Amino acid sequence: AKNDAIARRLMGISSLMAGRYEEARVHFDASIISFENLGTGGRYVLNIAACYNYISDTFRKQGRMDEALHNVEKAIDICAKHNIMRGSSIFNTNAGIIAFEIDQIDLAKQYFEQALKNFETVDTLWRRSEAEGYLGIIMIRTGQEVMGKNYLEAAKMHAEIIGNPETLKLVQGLEKYI
Numbered sequence: 001a002k003n004d005a006i007a008r009r010l011m012g013i014s015s016l017m018a019g020r021y022e023e024a025r026v027h028f029d030a031s032i033i034s035f036e037n038l039g040t041g042g043r044y045v046l047n048i049a050a051c052y053n054y055i056s057d058t059f060r061k062q063g064r065m066d067e068a069l070h071n072v073e074k075a076i077d078i079c080a081k082h083n084i085m086r087g088s089s090i091f092n093t094n095a096g097i098i099a100f101e102i103d104q105i106d107l108a109k110q111y112f113e114q115a116l117k118n119f120e121t122v123d124t125l126w127r128r129s130e131a132e133g134y135l136g137i138i139m140i141r142t143g144q145e146v147m148g149k150n151y152l153e154a155a156k157m158h159a160e161i162i163g164n165p166e167t168l169k170l171v172q173g174l175e176k177y178i
Contacts, residue, residue: 005034005047012054021058028055045082049075053091056098065102069095089118093131100134109138129158129167133174140178 012027028051035044035051056072059065072095079088096111112135119128136151152174159171 001034001038002044005031005038005044008034009047009051009054012051016054016058016061019061021062024058025055028052028058042082045078046084046087049078049084049087049091052078053087053094056094060094060098065098069098069102072098085118085121086124089115089122089124089131090127092118093127096131096134100138105138105141109135112138125158125162127167129155129162129171132158133171137174137177 008027008031012024012031015021015024015027032048032051035048038044052071052075056068056070056075059068059071072091075091076088076095079085079091092111092115096108096115099105099108099111112131115131116128116135119125119131132151133155136148136155139145139148139151141148152171155171155174159167
């Protein structure tokens with residue numbers, strides 16, 4: 001049963017990457033059900049939350065931002081309810097980006113700040129530079145120049161440490177929002 005749940009999630013990721021969003025959601029929903037059937041006592045909670053995050057991605061890629069935000073918020077709520085920090089930082093970053101894209105700047109700021117709090121408690125830099133970069137833009141836009149520039153510098157530094165070309169490009173491209 002566990003292997004089935006994992007296989008369905010991997011099929012969902014494959015469909016997502018191929019741009020087959022409806023199909024991806026079918027796989028992620030099936031994965032969620034399989035993981036829930038294994039028990040919701042905590043062992044598989046992060047897997048369930050991750051599926052909601054992927055479902056959010058499918059909606060975001062289709063420009064269906066309300067549904068994207070709703071699903072990533074499910075992932076965040078699951079993590080909060082079970083006190084899971086590891087995925088929460090990434091899910092909050094994703095929620096912040098969605099909120100930013102639909103001009104809900106105050107909400108975006110809250111998500112990015114929560115993501116950064118979570119990044120402090122988990123030992124990962126993965127996606128941290130995105131949260132810092134967007135938060136930097138928001139700070140600069142709201143007149144907090146110094147803090148905003150500090151966040152942008154931190155974003156560049158963390159992006160360089162990770163060395164992911166996509167992340168570096170994203171962080172460098174954020175300055176167009178200022």
